[in-house]
Amino acid sequence: MRILIVGQGIAGTALAWALLQRGAMVRVADGNLEHSASVAAAGLINPVTGKFYVKTWRYDDFFPVAQRFYHQIEIALGLRVWSEVRVLRLLDTPKAANDWEARKSDESYTPLLSTCIEAGPWQPFVRLGGPWGETRGAARVDFPRLLSAFREYLSRKALFTAQHLTPEEALRCASDYDAVVFCEGWRGALNPFFPNLPWRLTVGTALLIRLKSPEANELRDVLKKNLLFIPLGDGTLWVGASYQQWSPEKPLPPLPTAALEAELQQVIRVPFERLRVVGGIRPTVRDRRPLIGRSPEYAHLFMFNGLGTKGALLAPYWAEHLAEHLLEGRSLSPEVRLERT
Ligand SMILES: Cc1cc2nc3c(=O)[nH]c(=O)nc-3n(C[C@H](O)[C@H](O)[C@H](O)COP(=O)(O)OP(=O)(O)OC[C@H]3O[C@@H](n4cnc5c(N)ncnc54)[C@H](O)[C@@H]3O)c2cc1C
Numbered sequence: 001m002r003i004l005i006v007g008q009g010i011a012g013t014a015l016a017w018a019l020l021q022r023g024a025m026v027r028v029a030d031g032n033l034e035h036s037a038s039v040a041a042a043g044l045i046n047p048v049t050g051k052f053y054v055k056t057w058r059y060d061d062f063f064p065v066a067q068r069f070y071h072q073i074e075i076a077l078g079l080r081v082w083s084e085v086r087v088l089r090l091l092d093t094p095k096a097a098n099d100w101e102a103r104k105s106d107e108s109y110t111p112l113l114s115t116c117i118e119a120g121p122w123q124p125f126v127r128l129g130g131p132w133g134e135t136r137g138a139a140r141v142d143f144p145r146l147l148s149a150f151r152e153y154l155s156r157k158a159l160f161t162a163q164h165l166t167p168e169e170a171l172r173c174a175s176d177y178d179a180v181v182f183c184e185g186w187r188g189a190l191n192p193f194f195p196n197l198p199w200r201l202t203v204g205t206a207l208l209i210r211l212k213s214p215e216a217n218e219l220r221d222v223l224k225k226n227l228l229f230i231p232l233g234d235g236t237l238w239v240g241a242s243y244q245q246w247s248p249e250k251p252l253p254p255l256p257t258a259a260l261e262a263e264l265q266q267v268i269r270v271p272f273e274r275l276r277v278v279g280g281i282r283p284t285v286r287d288r289r290p291l292i293g294r295s296p297e298y299a300h301l302f303m304f305n306g307l308g309t310k311g312a313l314l315a316p317y318w319a320e321h322l323a324e325h326l327l328e329g330r331s332l333s334p335e336v337r338l339e340r341t
Contacts, residue, residue, distance in 0.1 A: 001327055004029065004173060004180045006165050009038035010143060010311045011304050012183035013150050014319035016159075017073055022327050027177075028154055031164025035252075037185050038311060040204065040280035042230045042238045043141035044222060045313045046087055047112050053103045053133075055112075056310065057288070062317045063137065069316035070141055077149045081142040087135040088119050089224040090128055100133045112137045122223050125211060127269045138222065140230065141312045167192055174300060179326055181302040186281035188305040189248055193295040197338065198286035202309075203253060205279040206240025207260050208232075212271040227263050236275065239264055246281065255279070284308040290318050293338035302326070303338065 001024045005012045008030035019026050045066065047059045056062075070082040091097040097115075104113040117130045154160035165173070171193075174180045182191055189199040210216075216235035223229040230238040242256045257277060264272075283305050285291055291306030304322050307314050324330040334340060 001025065001179070002177045003027075003326065004170070004177045005183055006030075006170055006180065007183035007185060007187075008147065008151060008154075008160075009036055009183065009185050010041075010141075010147070010315045011185070011307055011319070012181075013147060014069060014315035015181060015183060015304055015322060016150075016154065017069065018316075018319040018323035019327070021072075022323055024323070024327060027159055027161065029161040029163045029165050030151070032162065033164060033187065035186065035203075035279070035281045037204070037280040037282050038143045038147055040206065040278040041143050041311065042206070042228060042240065043143045043312045044085075044087075044228065044230060045139045045141070045310075046135065046222075047137045048103075048109065048135050053100060053109075053113075055109065056313065059137075059313070062313050065317040065320065066313050066315075067139070069319075070139075070146075073146065073150070077146075077153055079145060079149055081146040081149075082139060083220070084139045086221040087138045087224055088116070088122065088221055089133040089135065091115070091131050091133050092128075092225070096133075097131055119223065120221065121215070121219055122221065125213070125216065125219075125270050126223070126267055128225065128267060139312075140222070142232075143312070171298070171301075174298070177300070179300050179302055181304050181322070181326075183304045185283045185305065186248075188283060188291070188303060191303070193298055193301050194291075194303050194338065195296075197291055197306075199247070200284050200286045201246050201248070202282045202284045203244040203246045203279065204241040204282055205244075205255055205257070205260065205277060206238055206242075207257070207264065207277055208275040209237050209239060209264070209268075209272045210275055211235045211237065211268070212273060216270075223267075225263065225267055227260065227267075229267065237272075238278075240278075282309055287340075289340075290314060290336045291338055292318060292322055292336040293332055296338075306336075 219231040285306040295301040
């Protein structure tokens with residue numbers, strides 16, 4: 001089977017991999033377009049999130065698939081992109097601490113959650129006292145590294161085209177393929193072959209800073225207050241992110257750098273250097289579920305999108321699911337089908 005994939009963010013990458021593993025012939029096109037999400041993302045997989053400390057949707061099903069996918073692709077590409085980390089979350093009110101304790105005593109959460117008084121290696125860098133809620137079973141994926149290495153891998157095999165395909169161009173190419181899968185991230189909301197989907201796009205902005213202290217190179221764990229502070233190595237931190245709802249007919253909102261700066265000043269007590277602002281548009285959906293399926297108009301055009309705020313965890317599982325649908329005729333789960341909307 002010959003399949004054209006339009007877009008090589010984490011969705012296109014995971015799908016290309018799943019199809020290649022199953023013996024399909026794949027070509028991937030990416031136009032390196034503005035405001036893509038994966039290259040701005042921290043790539044964090046956090047099993048317990050939100051102010052009610054709720055387990056991420058089907059975390060127990062998705063995590064092992066993600067772990068396997070990232071390990072396999074690390075071996076094939078000869079690089080490390082996956083690190084298992086702890087997330088330390090400030091419990092800054094008695095209610096937060098009580099709610100955390102209550103959640104911890106639920107047996108399906110016990111292996112994931114504990115509490116600590118200090119923030120370990122983070123303590124010298126922060127103005128905050130504990131207690132801290134500690135989450136295990138988290139991981140971080142280095143998306144920029146993975147995406148650029150996979151692009152080189154595809155290019156070496158002559159399977160990659162650096163091109164922005166308009167819908168009309170994609171339709172013209174489609175006769176050379178058995179299927180075309182659009183993995184366009186937020187641009188999926190502009191795709192005329194998939195109308196009336198419940199997009200609720202959000203713009204995300206984060207800051208990259210470097211702590212001016214050699215000990216900062218040793219930081220591994222993720223710290224969370226209102227924002228996430230994610231060590232990238234070399235004392236560099238990814239600090240973010242904002243969530244601003246947006247739709248393509250409006251201008252992009254102003255960058256919320258002042259709010260990000262304010263939280264930085266509240267949390268970090270050592271000198272740091274500002275490196276740059278990163279940002280992208282998340283392909284978020286009203287019911288927070290992926291959007292996977294066939295165009296209502298063209299039987300051989302498909303969409304793989306809607307990974308929202310959780311591309312690192314969701315992409316590997318749903319890429320395999322779609323690959324099995326395309327190659328083996330397995331039916332798509334009603335949880336993600338476009339027609340659910
Ligand atoms: C600031 C920020 C922080 C985030 N943090 C996390 C996090 O910690 N953990 C997590 O799991 N998720 C996070 N996310 C969400 C995550 O980034 C997304 O879930 C995921 O990256 C979506 O991937 P995608 O491949 O669907 O889209 P994208 O990454 O946007 O990729 C789409 C690709 O398609 C290409 N493209 C689009 N249209 C065309 C076309 N017509 N022709 C050719 N090429 C095309 C673009 O150039 C791009 O490369 C974050 C997002 C943001 C913005």
